[in-house]
Amino acid sequence: MSDLIALHSIGHVVGGRVAAADDDWDAVQARIVLASEFTAEALAGLEDFSHVEIVFQFHRQDVAGIVADARHPRGRSDWPRVGIFAQRGKARPNRIGVSVCRLIAVEGTTLTVAGLDAIDGTPVVDIKPVMTGFLPRGAIREPDWARAIMTRYWEVP
Amino acid sequence: MSDLIALHSIGHVVGGRVAAADDDWDAVQARIVLASEFTAEALAGLEDFSHVEIVFQFHRQDVAGIVADARHPRGRSDWPRVGIFAQRGKARPNRIGVSVCRLIAVEGTTLTVAGLDAIDGTPVVDIKPVMTGFLPRGAIREPDWARAIMTRYWEVP
Numbered sequence: 001m002s003d004l005i006a007l008h009s010i011g012h013v014v015g016g017r018v019a020a021a022d023d024d025w026d027a028v029q030a031r032i033v034l035a036s037e038f039t040a041e042a043l044a045g046l047e048d049f050s051h052v053e054i055v056f057q058f059h060r061q062d063v064a065g066i067v068a069d070a071r072h073p074r075g076r077s078d079w080p081r082v083g084i085f086a087q088r089g090k091a092r093p094n095r096i097g098v099s100v101c102r103l104i105a106v107e108g109t110t111l112t113v114a115g116l117d118a119i120d121g122t123p124v125v126d127i128k129p130v131m132t133g134f135l136p137r138g139a140i141r142e143p144d145w146a147r148a149i150m151t152r153y154w155e156v157p
Numbered sequence: 158m159s160d161l162i163a164l165h166s167i168g169h170v171v172g173g174r175v176a177a178a179d180d181d182w183d184a185v186q187a188r189i190v191l192a193s194e195f196t197a198e199a200l201a202g203l204e205d206f207s208h209v210e211i212v213f214q215f216h217r218q219d220v221a222g223i224v225a226d227a228r229h230p231r232g233r234s235d236w237p238r239v240g241i242f243a244q245r246g247k248a249r250p251n252r253i254g255v256s257v258c259r260l261i262a263v264e265g266t267t268l269t270v271a272g273l274d275a276i277d278g279t280p281v282v283d284i285k286p287v288m289t290g291f292l293p294r295g296a297i298r299e300p301d302w303a304r305a306i307m308t309r310y311w312e313v314p
Contacts, residue, residue, distance in 0.1 A: 006163055132304070137183065137259070149290075
């Protein structure tokens with residue numbers, strides 16, 4: 001039982017990296033340009049937030065390579081083989097990414113952001129402000145590999 | 158320029174609230190049941206995480222009521238009128254919600270969660286583990302209304 005859910009991109013990533021990379025994403029600035037049906041009204045007040053959450057599709061991920069069961073994160077056999085929904089890699093059903101980045105500027109229907117781990121041309125399906133009230137409630141527990149995989153992910157070289 | 162992005166639900170919310178409410182969501186437990194094409198492998202290792210991030214569609218939000226420009230959050234005229242992408246309400250383009258909740262149990266292809274602000278029957282398009290490395294980097298700034306709107310949102314009555 002699976003519903004078809006038809007979305008439309010509300011904008012695209014412009015600039016930044018032209019190919020995916022594993023690390024150093026906080027060094028990258030990019031723009032998000034809203035689709036032509038939107039006006040600057042859609043972003044009114046966003047500049048009062050320091051961070052935004054971007055929902056996008058990993059459109060360059062080959063559909064044939066999507067994993068529906070389990071695999072080693074980044075192919076690293078020294079890390080456990082875990083389910084695709086227990087990791088955040090891009091070869092996942094629906095190819096949806098959700099990332100928090102810093103908001104640098106809002107001008108008209110264009111945002112400038114830093115540290116968005118999505119490449120040039122990526123279709124964006126939603127933009128949400130980061131509110132402290134939506135952060136995890138209570139202590140966070142995660143396995144060792146999840147800390148190891150993030151060691152250099154955002155690092156500015 | 159807007160791309161069509163066709164997704165399929167990977168599961169559904171079962172149980173919890175049958176209608177949306179503004180507050181007290183942490184008191185709610187619900188299950189997420191994966192669609193029949195998945196096996197327990199897709200969730201392997203997820204139990205090592207305390208929290209999960211659920212990407213879903215607010216399917217009961219009337220499409221005709223979607224706001225593409227700006228409005229007062231919750232219709233509260235004492236709060237500023239802000240763009241739809243500067244708030245997290247459900248009447249948004251694509252009707253996508255992203256929420257972090259506590260993971261209570263994983264059994265086969267069913268998760269039990271607490272504090273998921275999505276109602277019974279909601280189609281789920283992704284499940285991601287909460288990794289500390291994906292939380293916001295740097296100090297978070299937000300306007301006063303964003304703190305006020307969250308005051309009783311998770312509160313257990």
